[in-house]
Amino acid sequence: MEPILKARNLVKRYGRVVALDHCDFDLHEGEILAVIGDNGAGKSTLIKAISGAVTPDEGKIWLEGKEVKFHSPLDGRHAGIETVYQTLAMSPALSITDNMFMGRELRKPGFRGSVLRQLDHKAMEAFAREKLSELGLMTIQNINQAVETLSGGQRQGVAVARAAAFGSKVIILDEPTAALGVKESRRVLELILDVRSRGIPIILISHNMPHVFEVADRIHIHRLGKRLCVINPKDYTMSDAVAFMTGAKEPPQQAVAA
Amino acid sequence: MKSLTTLKTALFAAAALGVMASAPVYAASHSVGACLITKTDTNPFFVKMKEGAEAKAAELGVSLKSYAGKVDGDHETQVAAIETCIADGAKGILLTASDTSSIVSAVQQARDAGLLVIALDTPLEPIDSADATFATDNFLAGELIGKWAAATLGDEAANAKIAMLDLAVSQPSVGVLRDQGFLTGFGIDVKDPGKWGDEDDPRIVGNDVTAGNEEGGRRAMENLLAKDPMINVVYTINEPAAAGAYEALKAIGRENDVLIVSVDGGCPGVANVKDGVIGATSQQYPLLMASKGIEAIAAWAKDGTKPVPTEGKDFFDTGVALVTDKPAEGVESISVAEGMDKCWG
Amino acid sequence: MSNTQEFEKAAATSPTAVAAFTTHDRSAVKQIQHVLHQSPWMVPLIVLIGSILVFGLLLGQKFFSPFALTLILQQVQIVGILGAAQSLVILTAGIDLSVGAIMVLSSVVMGLFSFRYGLPTELAVAAGIACGTFCGFINGFLVAVMKLPPFIVTLGMWQIVLATNFLYSANETIRAQDIAEQAPLLQFFGNKIAFGGAVFTFGAIFMVLLVLFLAYVLKQTAWGRHVYAVGDDPEAAELSGVQVKRTLISVYMLSGLICAFAGWALIGRIGSVSPTSGQLGNIESITAVVIGGISLFGGRGSIMGMLFGALIVGVFSLGLRLLGADAQWTYLLIGVLIIAAVSVDQWIRKVSV
Numbered sequence: 001m002e003p004i005l006k007a008r009n010l011v012k013r014y015g016r017v018v019a020l021d022h023c024d025f026d027l028h029e030g031e032i033l034a035v036i037g038d039n040g041a042g043k044s045t046l047i048k049a050i051s052g053a054v055t056p057d058e059g060k061i062w063l064e065g066k067e068v069k070f071h072s073p074l075d076g077r078h079a080g081i082e083t084v085y086q087t088l089a090m091s092p093a094l095s096i097t098d099n100m101f102m103g104r105e106l107r108k109p110g111f112r113g114s115v116l117r118q119l120d121h122k123a124m125e126a127f128a129r130e131k132l133s134e135l136g137l138m139t140i141q142n143i144n145q146a147v148e149t150l151s152g153g154q155r156q157g158v159a160v161a162r163a164a165a166f167g168s169k170v171i172i173l174d175e176p177t178a179a180l181g182v183k184e185s186r187r188v189l190e191l192i193l194d195v196r197s198r199g200i201p202i203i204l205i206s207h208n209m210p211h212v213f214e215v216a217d218r219i220h221i222h223r224l225g226k227r228l229c230v231i232n233p234k235d236y237t238m239s240d241a242v243a244f245m246t247g248a249k250e251p252p253q254q255a256v257a258a
Numbered sequence: 259m260k261s262l263t264t265l266k267t268a269l270f271a272a273a274a275l276g277v278m279a280s281a282p283v284y285a286a287s288h289s290v291g292a293c294l295i296t297k298t299d300t301n302p303f304f305v306k307m308k309e310g311a312e313a314k315a316a317e318l319g320v321s322l323k324s325y326a327g328k329v330d331g332d333h334e335t336q337v338a339a340i341e342t343c344i345a346d347g348a349k350g351i352l353l354t355a356s357d358t359s360s361i362v363s364a365v366q367q368a369r370d371a372g373l374l375v376i377a378l379d380t381p382l383e384p385i386d387s388a389d390a391t392f393a394t395d396n397f398l399a400g401e402l403i404g405k406w407a408a409a410t411l412g413d414e415a416a417n418a419k420i421a422m423l424d425l426a427v428s429q430p431s432v433g434v435l436r437d438q439g440f441l442t443g444f445g446i447d448v449k450d451p452g453k454w455g456d457e458d459d460p461r462i463v464g465n466d467v468t469a470g471n472e473e474g475g476r477r478a479m480e481n482l483l484a485k486d487p488m489i490n491v492v493y494t495i496n497e498p499a500a501a502g503a504y505e506a507l508k509a510i511g512r513e514n515d516v517l518i519v520s521v522d523g524g525c526p527g528v529a530n531v532k533d534g535v536i537g538a539t540s541q542q543y544p545l546l547m548a549s550k551g552i553e554a555i556a557a558w559a560k561d562g563t564k565p566v567p568t569e570g571k572d573f574f575d576t577g578v579a580l581v582t583d584k585p586a587e588g589v590e591s592i593s594v595a596e597g598m599d600k601c602w603g
Numbered sequence: 604m605s606n607t608q609e610f611e612k613a614a615a616t617s618p619t620a621v622a623a624f625t626t627h628d629r630s631a632v633k634q635i636q637h638v639l640h641q642s643p644w645m646v647p648l649i650v651l652i653g654s655i656l657v658f659g660l661l662l663g664q665k666f667f668s669p670f671a672l673t674l675i676l677q678q679v680q681i682v683g684i685l686g687a688a689q690s691l692v693i694l695t696a697g698i699d700l701s702v703g704a705i706m707v708l709s710s711v712v713m714g715l716f717s718f719r720y721g722l723p724t725e726l727a728v729a730a731g732i733a734c735g736t737f738c739g740f741i742n743g744f745l746v747a748v749m750k751l752p753p754f755i756v757t758l759g760m761w762q763i764v765l766a767t768n769f770l771y772s773a774n775e776t777i778r779a780q781d782i783a784e785q786a787p788l789l790q791f792f793g794n795k796i797a798f799g800g801a802v803f804t805f806g807a808i809f810m811v812l813l814v815l816f817l818a819y820v821l822k823q824t825a826w827g828r829h830v831y832a833v834g835d836d837p838e839a840a841e842l843s844g845v846q847v848k849r850t851l852i853s854v855y856m857l858s859g860l861i862c863a864f865a866g867w868a869l870i871g872r873i874g875s876v877s878p879t880s881g882q883l884g885n886i887e888s889i890t891a892v893v894i895g896g897i898s899l900f901g902g903r904g905s906i907m908g909m910l911f912g913a914l915i916v917g918v919f920s921l922g923l924r925l926l927g928a929d930a931q932w933t934y935l936l937i938g939v940l941i942i943a944a945v946s947v948d949q950w951i952r953k954v955s956v
Contacts, residue, residue: 074844089842091835093902098828103844105825117824146640162843300879302774329882427930467930472776472873473880477678481924484671498877501779505874509677509795509802526776526875533780 002065003028004201005050005081005170010059012045019045020056021225027170027203032196034204034212034233037222038245044174046222047205051083051172052076063169080169086178088159092148097121097128099147100162131165132158135194153184157191164195171195172203177211189215209238221245289321290559291348292552295339297356297380299326301470302524303544304354306602307378310545311352314552320559322552323348330470331428333357340364343373350374350555352548358431359383374558376565378547380432381573390554390565391573392547396435396521397442399540400493402580402589403519404443406538407491409586410517415444421482422454422465423475423494423503429453433495436521437465440493463489468499475502483510494520497527497539504535523581525601531581532594538582541597546576639951643896644908646947650894650940651911651918658922665925669801676807679917681706681869681881683810683910685888686895687817688861690909691854693892694821695834696901697746697753699855701738702862703884704764709735709866711772714876717786718777724788732863738764739859743852761885772878779874792871806868813861814910821906830854834901890937891916894944898952915940 007025011018019042027033037043048054050061052070061068063079070076073083090099101124107113108120125143132143137157147155156176163171173192177185185208192215196202206212212219213233221228221244228244229251243249294311296304308324315322323346325339333356341364343351350373355361358380365375365387377388385391408415422440425433437454441462449456455465463486468474475494482489483506492507494500500520507513513535520527523541530536554565568575580589581597639645659667666672685702692699709731716727738760745756782789792806821827829850832840841847865884870876895912897904919940920933 073842077844083842085842087839089836089839091832091839091843091902093835094828094831098832099843102828102832102840105828107825117826119823119825119828121823149640300769300774302776305774464924464927466924471880472875472877473681473869476873480674480678481921484665484674484921485925498776498879501776501875502873505779505793505872508874509804526778529778530780535780 004064006062007050008060010046010049010056010061012042012049012054012056018225020049020059022059023222023226025050025220025227026230027201028218030196030199030201031217032192032202032204032215034206034216034219035222036206036209036212036219036241036245041222041245042225043205043222047083047172047174047203050076050203051081052079053083080167081172082163082166082168082170083172084156084159084163084174084176086175088155090147090155090159093146095144095146096132096150096158097124097143099158100124100128100131100165104166127165131161135161135164135191137161137191151184152180153187156180156184156188160188160191160195164198164200168200170201170203172205174205175207176204177206177208185211209241213238213241221251223247289319290556291343291346292320292322292555293339293343293346293348293351294322294324294548294551295336295343295351295353296324296326297330297336297354298328298332299324301330302602303379303522306524307354307544307548310548311552314549318552318556320552320556327356331356331426333360336361337364340368344368344371348373349559350376352376352378352551352555353388354379355382362387374555374564376551376554377573378551379542379544380430383431385572390567392550392554392565392576393573394542394547394578395571395573395575396432397439399521399542399578400436400439400441401443402439402540402578402591403493403521403538404440404445406443406580406582406586406589406591407440407493407517407519408444409589410537410584411491416461418444418461418491419486419489420444420462420491420493421479421489421503422462423468423478423482423492423499424454424465425470425495426467436495437493440519444491468495468502470496471498472502472505475499476506477502479503479506480509483507487512490516492516492518494518494536496520496522497524497530497536500527500536500539501530504530523579523597523601525598528581528594528597528601531597532583537584538580538591539597541579541581541592541600543576543578543600544602550574550576636951636953639947642905643903643948643951644905644911646944647895647908647911647915651915654915654918654922658918658925662922662925666922669799671921671925673801673803673807675914675917675921676810677802677804677872678921679891679913680804680806680810681865681872681884682887682891682916683913684806684813684861684865684868685884686891686909686913687810687813687906688858688865689885689888689892690895690897690904690906691817691830691861692753692858693834693889693897693899694830694901694904695851695854696837697834697851697854698757698889698899699742699753699858700757700885701742701760701764702858702865702888703881704761704768705735705738705859705862706865706869706884707878707881708738708764708768708771709863710869710876710881711768711866711878713789713867713870714777714782715772717789718781724786727786728788728867731866732860735863735866736856736860739856739862740852742859743855746855747848747851768878772876774878776878777876782870782875789867789870789876790874792868793874794871804871806871809864809868811910813864814906817906826850826853831902834903836902887916890941894937894940896944896948898948899945903948903952912944 003026005027010020010023012020035043049056052073052075068079106120106123108118112118129143176188216233219231244251327335368375375388377391379393381391382388438448438451441448446459464482466478466481468478492503497520500518507516517537520536520539527539531539557563567573580591582591583594585591688702689699712734713727713731716722716730717724742756742760745751746753795802795804829845832845833847833850837847891913892909894915895908919936923933
């Protein structure tokens with residue numbers, strides 16, 4: 001089966017430092033692919049190259065079989081790759097609706113929209129409410145409350161809902177549980193599984209091994225600027241993964257080929 | 259051989275001096291240096307002063323450098339300017355001080371360094387802190403318009419309602435002198451002549467401050483009109499403030515039954531007298547102050563003579579004249595046409 | 604090894620709703636804090652109404668007359684218009700120290716194009732407006748593209764524009780009488796509508812309409828939402844798809860444009876074209892913005908608050924003058940209001956914690 005997102009031979013250098021060294025990457029339909037690696041292994045450069053935040057010096061990327069070239073995160077987003085950054089990229093003083101629609105607001109139909117440029121607050125609120133409910137995020141109340149009045153888990157939830165709401169093809173989650181407590185992490189993990197059940201493939205970057213092993217279908221292990229191997233979490237233990245990651249143990253041959 | 263050594267020594271000395279302060283050597287060897295330090299370089303009054311100084315300096319071969327504060331009241335910049343002039347080896351300084359008492363120590367420094375310091379337009383406190391003061395008699399300027407207003411009103415002067423549009427809440431001396439002069443001329447007891455606002459004559463509706471510009475003049479007039487809409491005499495610190503006050507009166511349709519008087523004699527101000535916006539204004543002569551000042555510095559540099567004050571006053575009076583086309587009996591005045599010839603800005 | 608760790612089992616028994624929104628019982632103070640968080644213009648409105656009532660009680664008819672109340676509107680019109688420009692910039696977490704200078708330069712351009720070059724007044728007004736907008740563009744370009752801090756950029760522009768103004772105008776005033784005779788269009792904003800004792804100048808009406816228009820734009824258009832987002836967190840805005848640079852440049856250009864209109868209104872207000880006026884425009888407009896509850900850190904506050912802030916200053920100055928108080932009391936009280944306003948802002952921001 002052709003991967004929905006494929007990258008081959010990506011190279012990115014920062015001066016004399018090689019952050020990506022002929023790296024390959026595959027994401028299949030409907031899966032959760034975790035990306036793990038030691039600090040400085042080049043994970044984040046890889047993710048940035050895929051989302052458009054960084055333009056690789058060499059190599060090619062295909063989305064749904066078509067080659068794509070991104071020059072900014074906006075390009076990636078227009079192509080259907082949504083990223084939920086660790087910082088969440090939300091404006092704390094603005095409402096949930098404002099944040100969900102930031103940069104892609106809906107205008108009222110007819111004269112009021114085209115000439116007066118008036119926003120269709122009602123439609124946007126209804127849409128936001130619907131999307132949050134779909135993901136079980138709305139036991140409800142004020143969709144217009146400022147994001148800063150939400151808890152960390154709620155914010156993460158809104159950010160994920162925003163990423164999933166606009167017909168995206170791929171969602172990248174950068175350390176979604178890093179800043180959260182135990183309970184809230186659990187809910188966010190459930191949310192991730194929920195998004196996958198809607199058929200959207202997810203790239204999950206995380207340092208939290210238990211979380212990775214719990215939700216990931218496959219694990220991409222990154223080492224020294226390239227893909228070391230891809231393993232199935234059912235076949236290996238967390239200590240194996242950590243050993244591969246740090247170079248303490250040689251990766252299995254068939255996993256490298258995958 | 260001896261002369262060569264002397265020359266060498268002189269050269270060495272000059273070089274050493276040059277390293278420390280090259281300017282004085284330059285100034286001393288080529289021409290007399292003078293400094294003009296004004297409150298701002300935006301007020302047409304000071305612009306005219308600068309023009310007068312420059313023209314006279316060119317005529318006498320004095321090299322003039324001009325400095326100015328950023329805004330009225332900018333004391334620091336003026337102190338820095340005095341220090342620069344001392345370092346520059348100038349022979350004299352013409353100064354319109356923003357802060358007349360605080361500047362005294364800097365002025366003393368300059369005098370100790372052998373510079374002639376002449377206060378222009380604004381006397382220092384105390385007045386003898388400067389070697390000489392070339393100024394308008396601001397009290398007399400106020401008195402002239404006060405007398406004119408009283409004479410023009412005639413018997414009605416007893417029932418006048420007067421608005422006093424002053425300069426600033428800090429009560430700078432120029433403003434106080436004009437204000438108190440006006441009241442004295444009008445025949446009102448000024449109590450302490452050292453400050454305005456302490457009078458209790460019921461004819462005074464109130465004092466407000468204008469910052470000496472149109473905006474402030476209009477606002478102050480509006481404020482006082484809100485207090486008493488039947489004001490019929492308006493004293494203004496200068497002509498821009500008068501123009502602002504006129505706008506406020508026009509807005510309520512009373513511009514024709516109020517007497518506005520002012521001080522300055524700038525060209526737009528005199529034109530406003532001609533158009534009936536201002537009834538009468540006391541004209542002063544900044545150009546004369548500056549050119550006399552440059553002459554004094556040139557004389558000082560030549561043979562050390564200091565300028566002498568006008569007889570009976572503690573400063574050199576550069577004169578003031580009342581400009582109006584409606585002369586009043588007992589008050590000497592010049593016509594608008596004559597005022598136009600002598601106006602500045 | 605099991606998929607779920609021991610300590611996480613506790614979580615499984617906890618409520619299953621994901622990231623639910625819950626209402627807590629809030630104390631009255633908390634509720635007020637919440638209301639203010641949602642409507643930051645409430646504080647200045649309350650202070651405004653309160654101060655009008657207090658001065659009304661103290662002064663009676665003298666203050667509570669249509670004449671005096673509309674006079675306040677006239678007296679704050681320039682600061683109000685400049686404050687509208689300042690609000691936009693401050694909402695993006697910037698500051699514009701050059702507003703007053705741009706205003707004066709624009710008015711001087713309008714005056715000199717009419718009188719020095721003898722151009723038709725319409726053209727001169729257009730040139731003045733273009734001049735203000737261009738100054739705003741330079742500010743915006745330096746802030747957005749060169750990434751220089753707004754404080755520094757506009758501090759520099761303030762000096763540059765002011766010096767240009769004095770050099771270009773040669774400090775010469777154009778008299779009201781000449782303007783009324785030859786180029787009355789320049790005094791357009793000085794026209795007035797009066798009924799009863801109330802007097803509304805076009806300038807005051809313009810100020811109110813401008814603020815209402817901007818309130819609409821900020822609330823109801825995508826551009827307006829982007830202004831808030833950029834001020835709140837520019838990186839987040841960029842990542843969520845806002846064209847940050849374009850938004851910033853447009854904000855500074857609009858600010859310059861509004862300043863030019865302020866310059867036109869200034870001619871209407873003082874009758875003449877005076878290069879020395881408007882020197883405190885930047886400080887006064889920032890004061891109105893801050894008292895109006897707009898956060899200097901950007902992204903929070905409403906432009907209506909700025910209008911109330913400007914009116915508060917106007918009410919205090921006129922009220923205190925009518926009471927016969929020394930003008931210094933006005934400055935003192937305004938200083939207190941500024942600090943109080945910023946304290947309230949800080950308190951409101953803590954609502955999320």
